[in-house]
Amino acid sequence: MTVDAFTRRGVLALSLAACLPRLARADGAALGFDELYGKVGVLGLEFSRKVLDLDGKRVRIKGFMAPPLKAEANFFVLGKAPMAVCPFCSSDADWPDDIVVVYLQKKQTFEHSNGLIAVEGMLEHGSWTDPETGFVSLLRVRNATFEGA
Template sequence: MDRRNFVTSFAIAGAALSFAGVTTPARAAVPDLRFRDMYLRGKELSPQAIALQGQRIEMTGYMAPPLKPEIDFFVLTKTPMATCPFCDDAADWPNDIVLSYATTPLEFVRFSSLIRVEGTFDTGIKTDANTGFVSFVRLLDVSYRRL
């Protein structure tokens, strides 16, 4: 049987199994965490956020303008920010932020573009050795897509 016939036969068999009610396992749903559900009051994490520690999650927000063009991290914010919060003393840094780290360089997304981020949720006060940033909530090994 040549490759084309094999692929066609495989597709027909898959359709027959699907029709018969047999399905392939779907990708497990990744939990979603909203900014409004992250804290109870002040900086006290909600039970939902605490339960997500160490898990892959998704969040929706905006990428704050980076400090430099080549980035491997960004700050995910609840609302769009037109200026870099570290470059303008007058800028109001929002209470709802998540420091987001990638393992490879990232492409900056316009500050007003809504993005969906997936990463491993990490909490606790940590200081980044390279930047000196102090964070309480982080996403590690992130990927994102524009919405």
């Protein structure tokens, strides 16, 4: 075996090893707040083609956590900018175009985070009323996890 062959194999092995953490973790498709809606139609906000294509798939979206309603919860609201109060809506007609409801994998106790976070989970769109809270949403990320971004 020549030195050149060994060097090429070594470089290939190191390159593959560097990729393994990314290959092992199937990140969701990146989705930004500016990609949620297409245009305002006759019926109001219309979902973007990207949201329709990603419905039911894993997504990763970065934003700011709204203050939770209580310390222990299984959901929070994610917005494109920091919020002082939770933007609860009485109906989907009042739904702001810059928030997404995040339903966590399990109920947890957490404190409001002022920093940018990254949420990953399954995207779901369409009007839905949470039977437990009465909260109405148009966009949700279910079975989600989050971390500092």
